[in-house]
Amino acid sequence: MTIKIAPSILSADFANLGAQVAAVEAGGAEYLHIDVMDGHFVPNITIGPLVVAALRERSRMVFDTHLMIEAPDKYIPDFIQAGSDLITVHQEACVHLHRTLSLIKEKGARAGVALNPATPWQSLACVLPMVDLVLVMSVNPGFGGQKFIAGALPKIEALARCRQEQGLCFEIQVDGGVNRTTAPQVVQAGADVLVAGSALFGAPDPQAEVAQLRAAALTL
Numbered sequence: 001m002t003i004k005i006a007p008s009i010l011s012a013d014f015a016n017l018g019a020q021v022a023a024v025e026a027g028g029a030e031y032l033h034i035d036v037m038d039g040h041f042v043p044n045i046t047i048g049p050l051v052v053a054a055l056r057e058r059s060r061m062v063f064d065t066h067l068m069i070e071a072p073d074k075y076i077p078d079f080i081q082a083g084s085d086l087i088t089v090h091q092e093a094c095v096h097l098h099r100t101l102s103l104i105k106e107k108g109a110r111a112g113v114a115l116n117p118a119t120p121w122q123s124l125a126c127v128l129p130m131v132d133l134v135l136v137m138s139v140n141p142g143f144g145g146q147k148f149i150a151g152a153l154p155k156i157e158a159l160a161r162c163r164q165e166q167g168l169c170f171e172i173q174v175d176g177g178v179n180r181t182t183a184p185q186v187v188q189a190g191a192d193v194l195v196a197g198s199a200l201f202g203a204p205d206p207q208a209e210v211a212q213l214r215a216a217a218l219t220l
Ligand SMILES: O=C(CO)[C@@H](O)[C@H](O)COP(=O)(O)O
Pocket: 008, 010, 011, 033, 035, 066, 068, 139, 140, 141, 142, 143, 144, 145, 146, 175, 176, 177, 178, 195, 196, 197, 198, 199
């Protein structure tokens, strides 16, 4: 079994962002998870396209941009232009989800959709064939360092089952409270991509911690 590790820069030292990103890339992380917050959809404000463009000069990782913003269509082209490979929008923030996912693909990126802990996976039934990734939030979005919500596990299992039954190929990503203890649970449930912020950037050696987290996740 293979999984991908997606360090969330929300928990990085922003005064040393280039070095922190280089460390997790050297540690073998496949995706760089970039949390974009607008102070409306979630009660926090973070990163814009300028930061994505600056990091793009320094990294070859897949840039995985998690948009926690209202009306995302307005900013999707800017984030893709800045170097995002994958754009994930929230189901709860999209009035016309099909249109938004189509826009991401038209602009040349992979399309993901995220679900808050209170949102049932069945709300995605009509768009699953067109998405590249489903992000299951295992905390309420807005902040790093929160406790894992175990209710995410049956949702991951149901999505993995649906994917198999329908012959679909989207990745299942889990975001929030993922650490050496919770990682094996989410992988057993069927997750392919693990986002980790505080567990990686809060570790004494973030570069080494990427491999430690991967090893722990695959301990079945
Ligand atoms: O999207 C979010 C939070 O809204 C996440 O990507 C967090 O940044 C994950 O942080 P940890 O829970 O791993 O510390």
